Amino acid sequence: MTASVREETGATVEQPSLGPAALRRGLSRLVAHPLFQLALLALLLLGAGQLSSGTVQIASFVLIAAIFAQSINLLTGLAGQISLGHAGFFGIGAYCSGILVKSWGFDVAAAVPVAVLLAAATGWLLSFPANRVRDVYLAMMTLGFGMVFFEIVREWNDVTGGTMGLPGVPAAALRTLTILGFRMDGLDYFRLVLLVTALVLLLMRNLTQSRIGRAFFAIHVSEVAAGSIGIPSGSTKQLAYAVSGALAGLAGALYAHLVGYLGPESFALPRSIEVLVIAIVGGLGSIAGQVLSATLFTFLPERLQVFAEWQFIAYGLILTFSLLVLPKGIGGLLFEPPRFIKPRVLRRAAGLTADPAALRPQGEAAESLVVEGVTMRFGGLVAVDGVSLRLEPGRITALVGPNGSGKSTLVNVVSGIYRPTAGKVRFGERDITGLSDHQVAAARVVRTFQDPRLVPHFTVRENLLLGAHRLLRHSGAAATLGLPGAIAEEAEHLAMAEAVLALAGLTEVADRPIDTLPYGTRRMAEVGRALLARPRVILLDEPAAGLSEKEMERLAQLIRDMKAMGLAILLIDHHMDFLAELVDEVVVLDSGRMIYHGDIAGMRRDPQVIAAYLGDEATHA
């Protein structure tokens, strides 16, 4: 909810320069192909036997770094939360598993899950203070977390071995590792870690293409917009921290049983920075990019010992200029941007048809949204002053007034972004005053914004499906595992999204990333997204601004459709002709006060309105 939440409007129009684009497409298809994945896995599983044990060990380090990088990818790349203290989670996983196995006699197969859970719980706990801050403050807080963890590990001698570290953890390197009674050497362990990594990558891809992953991106781009369609930023972030912590903890636990010695220096700030570097150079959001980057940063320093002297310099240069040279990292260089709906869901939805009539509120009492004497004060400024109005089902109410008259503020109050200084907002029997934005959306009061707030790199279809997030009932685990129930439910809502795409005339551009499309199209997409959240009340904040004549017609039709569905509609706009054809009644605000309420013809005659509003807007309209 701060001013710093900014939309990415810089449209990256990709020129079809055939060479690299075709290469990217080819590579992406190859990497995404299940046969290729299986072949690669088989090759590594079988081929590892031919390698020296040193190479196998380094390869194990690579895999662990890849899992660790996914944890940053999830938190920073997907959910947009920076972390400078991830070594803390890594360390928690490592020490927990190491101590449980070494001192408590746990089997590795039991200790690792416990370690993962502990790291996840820590992440979940950290999310509460972290949720209070953002940007640079978040960087500081996570930095502090990492430092505090490091100091605790160093001083808590009885448990962690303090500065002397924890030697003799059963590990592949020491040939002391047994898992469930099986003795494991370095090669066996590599194979095990490889399977774990493959699983993590698979789940990570599923997650990215699920309601959870899309919700992460939504809060990443704009927490306010996410809230407006019922995605709670707080609990979404908690989940992101917990899952990210779990992944880092997993990497740490695997690390513990790879090397067999845990010293505090291995979990200090440099490791947090290293993983951030791997993730960023790999390309945030790109799963395959992370793996390649982990390989690069783990293998090369070990193989190119001669350049040790240059390591800092090279490292520094890569970090400094990676953004300039490779803004989307290795992943962006080699692969096409990822997509966020599972192909299985797309295929399945293609076979379904949905009737937009299903969007009509059904079997519920027709209830009105009532605003009673709402006042909103910012310091000395009264933005909204005792406004009352009523939005009835199947009626369109226009909210007009000069700039700064309090229209958007009123919408912000109703939609839960501001808590009013005085007054009440009721929906039916329910008092929704001061509920948070996602709760208001859950109460089926949904809004759009003056400036469309969509996820820029999502396609139109993906953005629309985001609207249905609130209604998807399957659990995050089901989504991540790609269970049939989750697929079916998502496909059902996607089919509805297709129907709304058709209604809004967006079917042709459904596969285009939203940031490559003109402004008018984005507006329509945002209205469509709001509609998919199944509102009973919809608040449209200047939806017609910047639209062409033709687009305005399309929008008007869509609004009429919504009216026909029985939605209560509040429409902010300046175009009087546009409003005249649509609205049932008009509310006029001036300096926060309601100066007129009635039909549009009466408004045009109202002297107060003419003085305050039409005086300077008549020419415009």
Add this chain to the structure above:
Amino acid sequence: MDDFFFSLVLAGISVGSVYALVALGLNLTFWTTKTLNFGQGSLMMLCAMLTVFLSSQGVAMALAVLGSLLVIAALGMFIERWTVRPALRSGGSTMGWVVSTLGFGIFLQGMAAKYFGSQAVAFPEVIFTAQDYVTLFGQYVSLQYLVVLAVAVVLILLLELFVRKTVWGQAVHAVSLDPELALVQGMPVRRIILGSFMLSSVLAGVAGVLIAQIGGTVDPAFGFDLVLLGFVAAVLGGMGSSLGALAGGLVVGLISKLVGGYVSTAAEHGIAFALLMLMLAVRPQGLFGRPEVSKA
């Protein structure tokens, strides 16, 4: 009040003023771009290293310091132009500038290790020596630390005067509130931002020289830990507040020394970061900061 307590308090004020000086430098870029230079420690190090190098080549100390500061100022320009600006322009909500400024710091550290060696080298006494002190309440107060404190206080006064009383200060204020609006109003926003990075770097250089002479040595990793504590001081006092930087620095210094003295010296370092997390959780805007304007 015994000597023990006084010694700790004086030490807390001494190191606190060091943190404050570092935090002041960090604040300057925060004013104009809401960014921090995560490689600030390397600038401190490089300025001290260059001073050692120049004076070992027979350059007079004052000239050596001045020359080093010029180099550092130029690096500040470079950092703005090549690390911060591209990151901000890419509109990254993932804070690319954290990575790029940190990267440049690591690069400088690597260069220093390559060309000046990675071992600690002796740093000459620039102003006063370790044996120079005055007595206060029967305690010895080091003049080297007093210089740091004095520089910090004078800088705060100058910065406050600058922001409140001069046209350029007003312009900086405007840029910090809304750079786009400032640009529309015809302010030289680019130059103001560039200037803030140069000045911030120069402050880092000054801090580097003043601090290196206290410890007596400087090595390529010098400054890194200090900047972390500078962050703590800046956040505690409220990012962007000059007075806050001093207050934050003193609070960190005093609390860590008192905890070190009365509880355990092992906890001295950890407590600063625990304090940082606590402050961010309870009052993110810090002691003297105003909460960020909330607007949907």
Add this chain to the structure above:
Amino acid sequence: MQTIGRRALGGMAAGLAVLAAPGVLRAQGGTIKLGFTAALTGPFNEFGEGIRRGAEIAVEECNKAGGIRGRMAELAEVLDDQLVPDRAVQNLRRILDNKEIVGLMCPSGSGPTLAIADMAQADGRPFINPQAQTPAIVYPNGVDKPPRPNLFSISIGNLAESEKLGLALAGFSRIGVVHESTGYGVTGADLVRKAILARKPGARVTLESYNQRAQDMTAQLVRVQRAGAEAMLVIGLGADFAVIRRNMSRLNMNLALFGAAGAVTVPYIEGAGDLVAGTRAVNHAAFGRRPMHAEAQKFVDLYRAKHGTDRWYGPDAANPLVSLAGTVGSGYDCINLLLDAIRRSGGTSPAEMIAALDQTKDFAGATIPAVSFTPQNHVALKVEDLGTYEMLKRGDRVVLELRD
């Protein structure tokens, strides 16, 4: 300062020359291959680069004398870990993959050495530890239990050092120990306290820790002061010791000041300047004795011939820095001990070499005049091999004089 870089490069070139050495040897079953990982670059390379130089000199001397039974020695795997434990583990795995490597040296520093110790033991090939001080490296289960069979140490162990420091501090009854918060500092401080209390049960020992590269030690110092200490011991690295010494000066603290071997290095002398006068420190006695014993003198001459009076050697050709023994000499001795074991046993299998090492008796080392190992005792350095030095100002130079 710039010359160091160039010399390091020169050293590297020399190393490469050794690696590329005569192909004649292949006819006689190849070279005797040795290896190690150490901090060759990075902030702690004073020690890592040091042992590499020592190792190179040892190999060159061996080959100049015609090798061992016609086989030349070779440093086949020398890798850089920058004192990062993970990197040490990765490097060592790579070195151990080379089955032709017959003997190894432990990394420079306790952190990496602790990280690789279990792995080294599991491998079974002989390792000699040049620098890491923690007893756990050789005696993982306590010093009264048997050592790791294949790990030997010639470093200034915490045990012998604390014994010697206990002796040196015997004259005081209130002692402050300020140590860095690392494995080296924490174990060292703990052992020193035990050594002092064993000698003088009534003594009051205060332990205070600090983080490496802390800029202010006032809290530690005033706590020591409040405990009424008459003497203070610092266990840490030279640059931090300089900070402490200057901090003492600011607090106008005057008490007898002692340093552990790691503290009395060039950064301390450069960083603390004139203030170092009077500081007493424990270090190898060999380089302080005049005349030096033959092997020490030989090594010193070889080093000076090869590298001149550089940072490791110190400016005074006649009097090398005492720290040269620990930084460079220990690497030289490690490699010589491995080669000596091969010479005596005639074989290069781990069993043969370890058996030979276990029987090492009064081997003349540069840093330790008589190195002996037994199957129960894998630590060569004894209290007598250490000396207490006092730092004195002679003209504009600081010299260390052996006191006992």
